[in-house]
Amino acid sequence: MVTKTEETQLNRLENQVDNGGGGAWEYLCLVRKLKVRRSEKVLKHGLSILNDPKQRSSLGSDEWTLYEQVAVAAMDCQCLDVAKDCTKVLRKRFPESKRVGRLEAMLLEAKGSWELAEKAYASLLEDSPLDQAIHKRRVAMAKAQGNISVAIDWLNKYLETFMADHDAWRELAEIYVSLQMYKQAAFCYEELILSQPTVPLYHLAYADVLYTLGGLENLQTAKKYYASTIDLTGGKNTRALFGICLCTSAITQLTKGKSKEEKEGSQLQSLAAKVLEKDYKQRAPDKLPQLTTALKSLTLSS
Amino acid sequence: MAEDLVLDTAIRDWVLIPLSVVMVLIGVLRYFVSKLMHSSQTPDAKIVKEGQVIVRARNLRAGANFIPSKAFRTRKIYFCNEENGLLFVPKGQGQNPQAQMFSDPNMAMDMMKKNLSMIIPQTLTFAWVNFFFSGFVAAKIPFPLTQRFRSMLQNGIDLSTVDVSYVSSRSWYFLNLFGLRGLFSLILGEENAVDDTQRMMQMGGFGFDPSKGLSAEKDNLDITQHDWALLNFEHRAEAVLRKVIS
Numbered sequence: 001m002v003t004k005t006e007e008t009q010l011n012r013l014e015n016q017v018d019n020g021g022g023g024a025w026e027y028l029c030l031v032r033k034l035k036v037r038r039s040e041k042v043l044k045h046g047l048s049i050l051n052d053p054k055q056r057s058s059l060g061s062d063e064w065t066l067y068e069q070v071a072v073a074a075m076d077c078q079c080l081d082v083a084k085d086c087t088k089v090l091r092k093r094f095p096e097s098k099r100v101g102r103l104e105a106m107l108l109e110a111k112g113s114w115e116l117a118e119k120a121y122a123s124l125l126e127d128s129p130l131d132q133a134i135h136k137r138r139v140a141m142a143k144a145q146g147n148i149s150v151a152i153d154w155l156n157k158y159l160e161t162f163m164a165d166h167d168a169w170r171e172l173a174e175i176y177v178s179l180q181m182y183k184q185a186a187f188c189y190e191e192l193i194l195s196q197p198t199v200p201l202y203h204l205a206y207a208d209v210l211y212t213l214g215g216l217e218n219l220q221t222a223k224k225y226y227a228s229t230i231d232l233t234g235g236k237n238t239r240a241l242f243g244i245c246l247c248t249s250a251i252t253q254l255t256k257g258k259s260k261e262e263k264e265g266s267q268l269q270s271l272a273a274k275v276l277e278k279d280y281k282q283r284a285p286d287k288l289p290q291l292t293t294a295l296k297s298l299t300l301s302s
Numbered sequence: 303m304a305e306d307l308v309l310d311t312a313i314r315d316w317v318l319i320p321l322s323v324v325m326v327l328i329g330v331l332r333y334f335v336s337k338l339m340h341s342s343q344t345p346d347a348k349i350v351k352e353g354q355v356i357v358r359a360r361n362l363r364a365g366a367n368f369i370p371s372k373a374f375r376t377r378k379i380y381f382c383n384e385e386n387g388l389l390f391v392p393k394g395q396g397q398n399p400q401a402q403m404f405s406d407p408n409m410a411m412d413m414m415k416k417n418l419s420m421i422i423p424q425t426l427t428f429a430w431v432n433f434f435f436s437g438f439v440a441a442k443i444p445f446p447l448t449q450r451f452r453s454m455l456q457n458g459i460d461l462s463t464v465d466v467s468y469v470s471s472r473s474w475y476f477l478n479l480f481g482l483r484g485l486f487s488l489i490l491g492e493e494n495a496v497d498d499t500q501r502m503m504q505m506g507g508f509g510f511d512p513s514k515g516l517s518a519e520k521d522n523l524d525i526t527q528h529d530w531a532l533l534n535f536e537h538r539a540e541a542v543l544r545k546v547i548s
Contacts, residue, residue: 227539
């Protein structure tokens with residue numbers, strides 16, 4: 001996750017570099033460190049550094065990292081000849097490197113020759129069966145080809161060995177949600193919450209999945225997770241506020257005959273409704289009447 | 303009895319300082335040599351998996367109160383099940399890592415290299431100190447000591463009436479041996495300040511870690527109780543929202 005300070009720093013550097021000020025190298029280093037995906041900018045500024053022989057020699061041994069970064073960015077922007085040139089330079093310099101082998105396989109993937117890329121990855125995996133990046137590239141390739149079930153298989157096998165990799169769990173959760181396999185997605189989100197309990201994003205996603213699954217117990221749990229998201233974000237997350245309102249109305253619909261702790265639930269719902277109205281008044285005042293009618297219908301049906 | 307012996311300043315110039323300088327140089331040399339001789343170890347798949355399992359079990363323990371109790375119980379059974387739980391290591395397999403480590407040629411070579419790179423310079427320096435710098439008083443320790451230390455610190459000096467605070471250069475050697483870690487961290491960067499004491503400790507402890515780690519995690523997980531923290535979160539959310547409105 002990128003923190004706010006890092007994000008502002010990144011944007012500031014980006015503006016500076018775009019408008020002709022110096023600092024392209026610091027920008028590229030920051031992009032590499034934060035692993036954000038700004039391929040066009042990376043391509044533009046990276047190429048400007050690489051094509052200028054004076055700047056290139058001043059980089060020293062970091063030049064090769066820059067080549068790798070620009071190659072990946074070029075593949076992302078589909079400038080395959082630029083990528084091929086960079087890979088060739090790297091191959092000449094490091095003739096036996098597995099990292100360059102991975103770049104070449106990625107180039108095959110970008111060109112669309114899936115079988116050749118598959119073979120290349122398989123041979124790379126034979127040499128180093130514990131290379132996490134290659135496993136992930138195989139999953140990405142299966143997903144790009146549209147073979148979601150194969151992607152799920154590969155990803156599950158990867159997670160059997162590397163079960164502490166939370167990015168992989170997140171990817172798996174999103175794939176399951178896209179396939180509407182909500183129970184499995186709930187499991188993945190639980191893993192994510194376990195490893196990083198203070199990230200409100202995972203609480204929110206888990207609550208969404210639980211609400212979609214439905215059923216009284218799931219709805220009550222979802223409401224609690226929406227509440228925890230509100231707590232973690234200081235009440236600023238609009239989706240969680242809506243979630244609370246919807247959950248409360250759905251719960252009261254399901255428990256129409258039985259009188260349970262309605263007092264506390266309605267307090268939370270009315271508070272959430274008030275915060276939502278205040279928020280909309282500030283940010284989107286023309287949508288306020290729609291909001292009030294929607295909220296009224298929710299409370300009326302409960 | 304506390305007559306102060308006046309020590310020649312030449313001792314300081316020609317004994318204490320050169321000895322320290324030599325030890326620092328040997329430490330730096332050892333660091334570079336170890337970097338050259340470092341062979342990249344291909345990690346074993348099983349060990350990697352065990353490491354990851356331990357991390358996941360630790361996460362489960364840490365975040366147990368944030369997931370619903372049913373989910374926690376499912377995972378606990380998955381990890382601690384007597385027959386095929388992830389953390390369960392049958393007694394026979396526990397011994398394997400060490401035996402494997404000795405028979406695996408790469409690892410044995412690495413161990414030998416580490417040990418040798420430490421033992422040889424130590425032995426040589428010690429012999430050099432003994433040969434050249436023995437037989438005279440080298441320094442005075444600023445605090446008084448008991449008579450028991452005499453044999454350790456004064457071994458070149460054959461006068462029994464000299465105060466134990468006056469030590470020979472062998473003790474200066476030992477002082478440097480254990481104390482140069484701060485200097486190395488300045489010169490070589492924070493992570494490379496591995497002094498001889500740490501290396502001696504590393505020599506002792508080896509690869510039992512995987513199996514012991516797993517059983518330790520299993521015991522910890524067995525004890526963990528589930529106390530769902532989210533029960534009170536609705537109240538906390540209300541408080542937060544009230545603050546936002548006001």
